[in-house]
Amino acid sequence: MNLQRLTDTAKLLVGGDKGLLAMDESNPTCNKRFSPLNIPQTEDFRRAWRELILTTPQLGDYISGVILYDETIRQRSKEGIAFVKLIADAGILMGIKADTGTVDMEGHAGEKITQGLDGLRERLAEYAKMGARFAKWRAVFAIGNGMPSRSCIEANAQALARYAALCQEADLVAIVEPEILMQGDHTLERCKEVTANVIREVFIKLYIQGVSLEGIILKPSMVLPGASCLNQATLEEIADATVECLLQTVPKGVPAIAFLSGGQSGNLASSRLNAMNIRFKSCLPWPLSFSFARAIQTPALEIWAGNELNIAASQQTLLMRAAGNQAARKGTFTNDMMMDEAAMLVSSLGASAAGYSNPFTSGARPKFVFGNWKMHGNQLKAINLASAVVDGITQIKNTWKSNVVTAIFPPFPYLGVVAPILQSSSVTLGAQNLYPEIEGAFTGEVSPMMLLDMGCKFVILGHSERRQMLDETDQFINKKVRAALDAGLQIVLCIGETLSQRENKQTETILDHQLMQGLDGVSGESIYRLIIAYEPIWAIGTNGQQATPQQLQGEQNFIRYRVGQMFGEQLAQSLIILYGGSVNPENAAQIFNTKGLDGVLIGTDSLNAEQFLAIIKAGDYQYLT
Known part of the structure; x- marks a missing residue:
């Protein structure tokens, strides 16, 4: 020696x-x-x-x-x-x-x-x-x-x-x-x-x-x-x-x-x-x-x-x-x-901004299908639903090379039982909310670090239900956005207008305000960890109206325009934009085919594995064609 x-x-x-x-x-x-x-x-x-x-x-x-x-x-x-x-x-x-x-x-x-x-x-x-x-x-x-x-x-x-x-x-x-x-x-x-x-x-x-x-x-x-x-x-x-x-x-x-x-x-x-x-x-x-x-x-x-x-x-x-x-x-x-793992993945899936190449040789942008389970189900249903989604996506991938990026967002109590099911799959885990503090005497709240510990990569912030029912302000949402970015989470930021605001031709004013306030103090480098979900409140739920392709294309164009003014054209073009209104297997293909939209944030139909998988297949079809 x-x-x-x-x-x-x-x-x-x-x-x-x-x-x-x-x-x-x-x-x-x-x-x-x-x-x-x-x-x-x-x-x-x-x-x-x-x-x-x-x-x-x-x-x-x-x-x-x-x-x-x-x-x-x-x-x-x-x-x-x-x-x-x-x-x-x-x-x-x-x-x-x-x-x-x-x-x-x-x-x-x-x-x-x-x-x-x-x-x-x-x-x-x-x-x-x-x-x-x-x-x-x-x-x-x-x-x-x-x-x-x-x-x-x-x-x-x-x-x-x-x-x-x-x-x-x-x-x-x-x-x-x-x-x-x-x-x-x-x-x-x-x-x-x-x-x-x-x-x-x-x-x-x-x-x-x-x-x-x-x-x-x-x-x-x-x-x-x-x-x-x-x-x-x-x-x-x-x-x-x-x-x-x-x-x-x-x-x-x-x-x-x-x-x-x-x-x-x-x-x-x-x-x-x-x-x-x-x-x-x-x-x-x-x-x-x-x-x-x-x-x-x-x-x-x-x-x-x-x-x-x-x-x-x-x-x-x-x-x-x-x-x-x-x-x-x-x-x-x-x-x-x-950047967190999910953030780097999403960066590569967008346009080749900041030197990040699209990982798909065709050059087409992949589609995103995110499922927000909201406050539904119980532990057994969560396990069965997550398992069915993973099995279905595995079967899809065995049939053809699926290029749909999928994430599900269970209620807080079921993150721990869903996470192991997703561990060896291509499905990513997300959370529906967070509290903008690392720790402390905040009874009933969940911190960004707790979400990371549970295996979450994404978090939904600014959802219309929290804005309307819980009176969440743009300033409070901004605190959450910055806390999530500091922790390394990937954000799905929801923005959208009510029916009366649209009828009064205030849509762009509302979207502009929510973007400006929600992203206040956020650096351009962090935008790669941001996904925008355009969520017209009047088009949410099974009783909601259906947004037309022209309306969707117009609003995503405005969102990219404002993000471009705030952070630069390259970042705006690489930004992932989802539609957060009512989505089902019948209208999914039309939504996926809307120029400039990258995918969907689904509510009700994400609770049915068969419906959810049908929407994923619709996204794959649009990608492949």
């Missing part, structure tokens, strides 16, 4: 406030992430995606090391350049996933053990010869009834220690990753207890195995309440619990701690790391860094979508995420630094 080389490698991995990019997904996992985006699940497309990442200009300014999968370390670019050379030329250190995945632990239902120790010495020697400087081994622990068991903790900790010793024998820094899974309804306090027990056992086993602490980096989970826990925690509570747990369990001799994201959204993972560094950076014995995969890759993957025309935009997105996480290490991160 060359301790000096190990120490030097560890310092390089955490120097310059840089962090690690994990791109070590196994082939099945990579294919699973390709599937909702209709990316072919082949080696060629996996290679193309990895090449896109590794050839991102200036990636080495923010990323110190990349973790590869066995297939990746052996691949070459389409020009025939070895990936290992691309990485070295970028000034980035190369790491490798050393384990071979998890399997069910015998005699312990619901628990996993990580495999890969057989033949590991030989594999590590080969990887080191290929240029690897570090490796990674992941163990997973579920929290539940009697879990994690003592046997599971000890067995996985022992495997981590044996792996780390073999790494150091090969002069590779060992990334030690004990992951506490987010699934479950456990509290923040329970997660803190489990995390402490696991990390404490890992370091006991590392000591017994004779592993040098100077030659490892700990990659733990943040201390978080379970995804289904009703009592979610603030940024500060998570920061305090995580750092307190680490101070109690991690020796000072460890060079660094690099958190995994573990399924958190990119913005949440960055915000939580940022909060820790703001509060504790100056008084900790080790730096707090990041080793993120999905939290950096996901928005870029959605932009790319398997289309080489989108490589530059995807790389720009990837770089933005990496830069934002470097800022989180410094304690200077803000949500404005990074």
Whole structure:
């Protein structure tokens, strides 16, 4: 073991406030992430995606090391350049996933053990010869009834220690990753207890195995309440619990701690790391860094979508995420630094403003079908409806390459049961409202961060029912808009006139006022996260009048004109505009065919899966023709 080389490698991995990019997904996992985006699940497309990442200009300014999968370390670019050379030329250190995945632990239902120790010495020697400087081994622990068991903790900790010793024998820094899974309804306090027990056992086993602490980096989970826990925690509570747990369990001799994201959204993972560094950076014995995969890759993957025309935009997105996480290490991160995943997707689906290319080679704008469930249903109906929508869209996509962007907006109590159903689908989750504060004594309200925790990407603001029934003012709606943008949510802003206002020829005056007041103080950079839903109040509901194509085209033209005056013509032309009046399978095709309209925000017919899917098919038909 060359301790000096190990120490030097560890310092390089955490120097310059840089962090690690994990791109070590196994082939099945990579294919699973390709599937909702209709990316072919082949080696060629996996290679193309990895090449896109590794050839991102200036990636080495923010990323110190990349973790590869066995297939990746052996691949070459389409020009025939070895990936290992691309990485070295970028000034980035190369790491490798050393384990071979998890399997069910015998005699312990619901628990996993990580495999890969057989033949590991030989594999590590080969990887080191290929240029690897570090490796990674992941163990997973579920929290539940009697879990994690003592046997599971000890067995996985022992495997981590044996792996780390073999790494150091090969002069590779060992990334030690004990992951506490987010699934479950456990509290923040329970997660803190489990995390402490696991990390404490890992370091006991590392000591017994004779592993040098100077030659490892700990990659733990943040201390978080379970995804289904009703009592979610603030940024500060998570920061305090995580750092307190680490101070109690991690020796000072460890060079660094690099958190995994573990399924958190990119913005949440960055915000939580940022909060820790703001509060504790100056008084900790080790730096707090990041080793993120999905939290950096996901928005870029959605932009790319398997289309080489989108490589530059995807790389720009990837770089933005990496830069934002470097800022989180410094304690200077803000949500404005990074668009949310849904925002980046919508940006790419519009016109090619600000350098973002449309991901569809035909150049046509796709259609959007959003379903607002309002205050309808119960938990069982929500589960059945979401499942039917996902199954139906999957069937549509298996029939032809659907280009309709779909989102559903359940009532607040059912977000938690709908979110898991949508997780592996192309349907996005949205919320019907929010309160414009991060936290506080606001009984009955829901904050933007709570929506993000539940997996929401969109939020509807300014809906006519809230304007009329709850007397929401444009000024209050504006506060919500800015709070949602600060949190990284994608906004569906509803604007529209009453029948009397239209009859008195006040339509454009009303729309102008709602746009000006609702978007007051919003920067042009944030408009990419805005969707406008034109919602003529007189045309809402089953008894509403039907807006004519001429009326719809005229109002969307006016909306683009005013947005162009406020933020510039390019932004106005890329703006997504939906129709929020009465929509059903009978009139959907006519609405989709209206020039300048990008889709629909549906009420009643979104509560019937068959009707909703028929509208989606109408949108696909208009796109394809």
